Every structure is written in C-alpha cells, then in structure tokens.
Amino acid sequence: MDTRRLLRISATALGTAGLLISGCSSGSSTTSASAAGASAPEDLKPYYAQKLSWRDCGVEGFQCTTMKAPLDYAQPDDGDIRLAVSRKKATGPGKRIGSLLVNPGGPGGSAIGYLQGYAAIGYPAPVRARYDMVAIDPRGVARSEPVECLTxxxxxxxxxxxxxxxxxxxxxxxxxxxxxxxxxxxxxxxxILPHVSTVETARDMDVLRALLGDEKLHYVGASYGTFLGATYADLFPDRTGRLVLDGAMDPSLxxxxxxxxxxxxxxxxxxxxxxxxxxxxxxxxxxxxxxxxxxxxxxxxxxxxxxxxxxxxxxxxxxxxxxxxxxxxxxxxxxxxxxxxxxxxxxxxxxxxxxxxxxxxxEREPNGSYANLMFANAAVNCLDLPPxxxxxxxxxxxxxxxxxxxxxxxxxxxxxxxxxxxWPADATGTPHRTEAEGAAPIVVVGTTRDPATPYAWAESLADQLSSGTLLTYEGDGHTAYGRGSDCIDTAINAYLLEGTPPEDGKKCS
Structure with a gap:
C-alpha cells in the first residue's frame, strides 16, 4: 500500500448531474489574448504573448495544442517546458461565458484524460453549452514532460x-x-524534478488563461485539484473567476x-x-x-x-x-x-x-506498464511540503x-x-493559510465521510478563503459534484452559469 498523500478522483467516478439550470449570464469574460496577458511581468511577456496553434486531437470534437512555460519562473531565460492542452468548444445554446478549466486531482492525474474521458461529455449539458471545456496536463504529468522513475x-x-x-x-x-x-x-x-510544484502549475494556468483570452479563470478542481485552484486564487485573486473546489485540501497543514x-x-x-x-x-x-x-x-x-x-x-x-x-x-x-x-x-x-x-x-496496464501517476504524485507532494x-x-x-x-x-x-x-529535490513549499484576499466568491465542497480529503479540511479551507463558501454533502465517497445529489449539482450549476454561489453552510444529502 502506498498512498503517497494520493488525493485523486478517477475519471469514471462522476455521474451526470441531475438538474438543468436556466438563466442568462451577465456576459462573457473573454477578451483578446494580448489584453488578457497585458499585466504580465516584463520577463514573462513572451510566454503570455505566444500564439496557440490548435489542431484536431483525433478524438471527436476535441482540439489539442501545446504551450510553453518557463521551466523556472525565477529564471525565465533558463529554458522552457512544453505543456499539453486540450479543449472542446462550447456547444450552445446560450451565450458563451468563457473557458472552464478542469483538474481531476492526484497530484499526477491527467486533466486531459479526464476532460476527454468524462468532463466534456459528462458535465451538465447547460455547462458544456456555455463554456469551452479545457484541460492542461500539469507539468510532469502524462502529456506534459512526464516525470519517470521506475520501469x-x-x-x-x-x-x-x-x-x-x-x-x-x-x-x-x-x-x-x-x-x-x-x-x-x-x-x-x-x-524537471525541482520544477513541478503546485505553485508553478498554478502560474502555468494563468499563462493559459491569458492565451485563451479570458480575463478571469473559471475552474472546477477535485481533490488535489482544490489545492491547485486555491493556490491560483491566492496568487492571482484579481483574475479569479468562478472556482469550484470539490473534496478540499487544507493548505495550512x-x-x-x-x-x-x-x-x-x-x-x-x-x-x-x-x-x-x-x-x-x-x-x-x-x-x-x-x-x-x-x-x-x-x-x-x-x-x-x-x-x-x-x-x-x-x-x-x-x-x-x-x-x-x-x-x-x-x-x-x-x-x-x-x-x-x-x-x-x-x-x-x-x-x-x-x-x-x-x-x-x-494505473497499471495489462502489459505491465504503468502510467506516470505515482511518479508525478511523489514529485509534486515532496516539493510542496517538507517530509x-x-x-x-x-x-x-x-x-x-x-x-x-x-x-x-x-x-x-x-x-x-x-x-x-x-527525495532528491528539496521542498519549496510550506504549510500556509490560503486567503486569496479580494477574490470573487469561491465554492468549497466537502463530503462528510470523504476518505481521502476529510470533511474538516473543507471547513478549514472555506474559513481561510476570504470569499469562501462552504457547500456540504452529507454522505459517502470522495467528492460530491456529479455523483448523484441533485441538491449539490443544482447549487454548483447555478454558480457556474449565473455566478451565484450557494448560501454559506448549505447542506445536501
């Protein structure tokens, strides 16, 4: 048994949301890519100004591309890392809101695999209608220069x-x-081993936000993906849009x-x-x-x-x-x-x-090969916190x-x-409160009998975030959105489509 602080949700664990939400958006958050990246530091502007070249993925309805990010944000001139991105464009009807990034957790889970295998076909139809569904494999994961360790x-x-x-x-x-x-x-x-931290991945997400032409980042993160989303909000509170953090971690521990x-x-x-x-x-x-x-x-x-x-x-x-x-x-x-x-x-x-x-x-295949999930999982965890x-x-x-x-x-x-x-690379992160002062309302979801991300973590994260709203699912299993509770799904759908967060402390079963 090797949990390695594994906080993950499988791509098949989510079901289709039960209720559909109607209503109009207050408008699109999309602008030109150059305008969306205008506030980038001078030494990072070449990354924020790059052009994405989309191509057919070979998977029906999906487009793929790669983007460059600095291997080391502290030394942007020291080389690049190439990161894989995929999307499925908004299907309509209704006015497009922008891009919705998704991350399934891990760390080490492939966001692109999750997008193509579930999110872009299994998320509620009204959400898919009005958002481009987007995923980026984090640095060191799957298609983005994966960490490799053992045969x-x-x-x-x-x-x-x-x-x-x-x-x-x-x-x-x-x-x-x-x-x-x-x-x-x-x-x-x-x-890449010293450069796969959650902070670096969150910064990659901001580059992608700009390249997609979005003024704000809209995001659904599950499990470890909540830590990634909360980190983004803490780094870029003024660029934080509608964030759903489902199965929350507590960054202060x-x-x-x-x-x-x-x-x-x-x-x-x-x-x-x-x-x-x-x-x-x-x-x-x-x-x-x-x-x-x-x-x-x-x-x-x-x-x-x-x-x-x-x-x-x-x-x-x-x-x-x-x-x-x-x-x-x-x-x-x-x-x-x-x-x-x-x-x-x-x-x-x-x-x-x-x-x-x-x-x-x-994630062992019948032929005896393994995905890089466990390798990336260790690499990220061991950088994010001292052992x-x-x-x-x-x-x-x-x-x-x-x-x-x-x-x-x-x-x-x-x-x-x-x-x-x-671990051969020293930890670069430490336990810390994550407040994201000035961010728009953020929905934190906790399940009372969640095995991998205990409910107390969701309570703590919602309390730490200056704009956190706690949504509780009283039940079993890891994460809550799309797993059969119409109450949970309706609340999150309304937030994603209308920007209205549920009442803080709302409980569902």
Missing part, C-alpha cells in the same frame, strides 16, 4: 514491498525501496497531519463500508459488528503478510497490494460490491479481485498516533509517509 518490472516489485515492517530488516528493505524510487526519479527526470487525517478518513470510510457489509448474508468480513469486520480485515492482511496468495498470474497478492485494493474501493461506494467479492475471493486464496483493484489504483518523516525512527514514534486514527490502516499509512524523506 514496469521495478514498479511491480516496489508495490509489493512490505509497508508494515515488523522488524529492523523489513524496515531497511522499505527504506531501500523508497531510496530506489527516488534515485530512479532523479536519474530519469532530473531536469504540515505533511504529518495530512497523512494522519487521511488515515482517519479512510478508517471512517471503511466503517461505512463495514456497516453496510455486515447487513448482508454474504459479507466476507462477518455479519455481526463493524468492529468485528475490522478485526477480520486486519487478520486477512496479517495472513497475507505471512503468506501471499495466488492471483492467476506471476504476481501474488501481498499484504501491501491487498491494502491498496481495499483503499481503492473506499473512494466510491459504487465499488463496495466489487470489494466484497474481492475480499471473499482472497479468503478462498484467490487474490485476483484485490489485485485488479490495486492495479486500477496504480512527514526523515527516518524510520521518526515513523516508529508516530505509529501509535496513526493506529489510533485507524486500527486497520494506521501502521501502513505511517510507514508510507516516509517516502519524501529520501
């Missing part, structure tokens, strides 16, 4: 390393695995608190799953209590630690892979039936179901607190947080 075979080995070490030798193996991962990133991606809070979040999600499972006659974790279900799951993990089970292929189901498979299913309650079946299989020494869930989490731990001894001291947060997942989550302690 497929090396990644297979890495994902099977024991992340709940019981003795010094096992702790040494885990530390060596983190070191090998970091060394691989430095070897294959040394040029240090890495250790983020990891520990997320541990508690996954425990709460597991308790919801267990409460549902024990009501069913075929629950593989028993049919008595949620506590008993947690004990049964922990025993399964312990058994797999001692003896991995077959999966029908060369890889066996280890404790680490099984834990990752369970974690993957916590993001969306729609995956609970699949998880019950996978757990039942593991109990019969068939690990194929949990392995499939783990592979989906890691949670710098040594195995520091982890050991923290394990009791993590186990208090989650008896089932705590130990593994604590050890997984050691990864940035070996």
């Amino acid at each position: 497929g075979k090396e990644m297979d080995a890495y994902t099977q390393v024991d992340q709940t070490p019981d003795e010094e030798a096992e702790a040494g193996k885990l530390s060596a695995a983190f070191q090998k991962f970091a060394n691989g990133c430095e070897k294959r991606s040394a040029r 240090p890495a250790i608190d983020i990891n520990r809070d997320q541990t508690a979040g996954f425990e709460a999600a597991f308790q919801s799953f267990a409460a549902d499972c024990v009501k069913k006659e075929d629950c593989p974790l028993g049919t008595t209590t949620t506590d008993a279900a947690g004990t049964a799951l922990k025993k399964l993990f312990t058994d797999l630690d001692a003896k991995p089970v077959p999966t029908g292929e060369s890889r066996k189901l280890s404790e680490s892979l099984a834990t990752t498979g369970v974690i993957a299913a916590m993001y969306d309650e729609a995956a609970w039936p699949q998880l019950r079946e996978a757990l039942a299989g593991a109990g019969r020494s068939d690990g194929s179901g949990l392995l499939a869930l783990a592979d989906s989490y890691y 949670a731990f710098d040594s195995p001894d520091a982890v050991r001291k923290a394990v009791p607190g993590f186990e208090k947060a989650s008896p089932v997942f705590g130990r593994g989550f604590a050890w997984a947080a050691l990864n940035c302690g070996y």
